[in-house]
Amino acid sequence: MSGRRKAEVKASPLSFIGTGASYVALCLAALAALALVVVPMLTGSQTYSVLTSSMAPKYAPGTFLVVKPVPFEELKVGDIITYQIESGSPAVITHRITSVTAEQSGEIVFITKGDNNDVEDELLVREVQVKGKLFYAVPYVGFVANGLGNSDRGAMAQWGAVALMGYGVVVLVRGALAKKRNDGEAGDDNHSTDDDPFVFPDVGPVEGESEQHSFDDPILTDCDGCEHSEPRAEQGHRHRVQTRKHATV
Known part of the structure; x- marks a missing residue:
């Protein structure tokens, strides 16, 4: 006796859309965690948010900046650096180096300017003020950091990383369970009693033997x-x- 086959359930377009959206969201979450948390931590970089329009339009307000420490002597004209307005002050500026010069004492200093400003900055930038060189920037993400403030930015990065990794794990587990369930249903559809070693087929009476013993x-x-x-x-x-x-x- 052959087993009954289950009716095949066709996946609806909405299920395909939902699965695709889940994987896209997972990829975006992984990229966000990589760009905003993992890379800055591994490279020892610091993160900042653009507050003014001095570097617009490329680095408009709300842009998230990742600034990587580099040796002072490697900086050159055209580099974008983040530096303290005054040595030891928490307030910083991110501008482009327009000129490299030396004072009478022989100290190397930078002249900087915002891309959207008409004139160069009045104050010279010294080595002790420089925090690092712009590594990369992510637009709009800085708005969230601005709302939290600098004091909460480290906690935001940690919790953000945990949330993104947790979401990734959930999506992966759900996908694995769905695949396992689909494979199980496909196996049941192809199963019959002929394949079951514990079910003996009905071969009828043996030739020459009466049905009544x-x-x-x-x-x-x-x-x-x-x-x-x-x-x-x-x-x-x-x-x-x-x-x-x-x-x-």
Whole structure:
């Protein structure tokens, strides 16, 4: 006896869209975690948010900046650097180097300017002020950092990384479970009792053998058809005979 096949359930377009959206979201989450958390941590970079339009339009307000420390002597004209307005002050500026010069003492200093400004900055930039060189920038992400403030930015990065990695794990687990379930349903559809080693097929009766199996069973019966002498019959004589009892299996 063959097993019954289940009706195939066709995936709806919405399921394909949902699966695609999940994987796109996972990729975006992985990229965001890589760009905003992992790379800055591995490279020892610092993150900043653009607050003014001095570097617009390329680095407009709300741009998230990743600034990597580099040796001072490697900086050159055209590099974008982040530096303290005053040495030891938390306030910083991110501008482009327009000129490299030396003072009478021989100290190397930079002249900087914002891309969107008409004039160069008045104050010279010294080595002690420089925080690093712009590594890369992510637009719009800085708005979130601005809302949290500089003091909460480190905690935001940590919790953001945890949230993104957690979301990635959830999506991966759900995808694996869905695939396993689909494979199981496909296996059930292709299964029949012919493939089951514990189910014996019905091959019918063996040739030459009757469907009804008989066996002898001795019983006692009245001697109605026997030819005995009258006196013995009158005495209620009974004797044992063999009869055949049929049983159907």
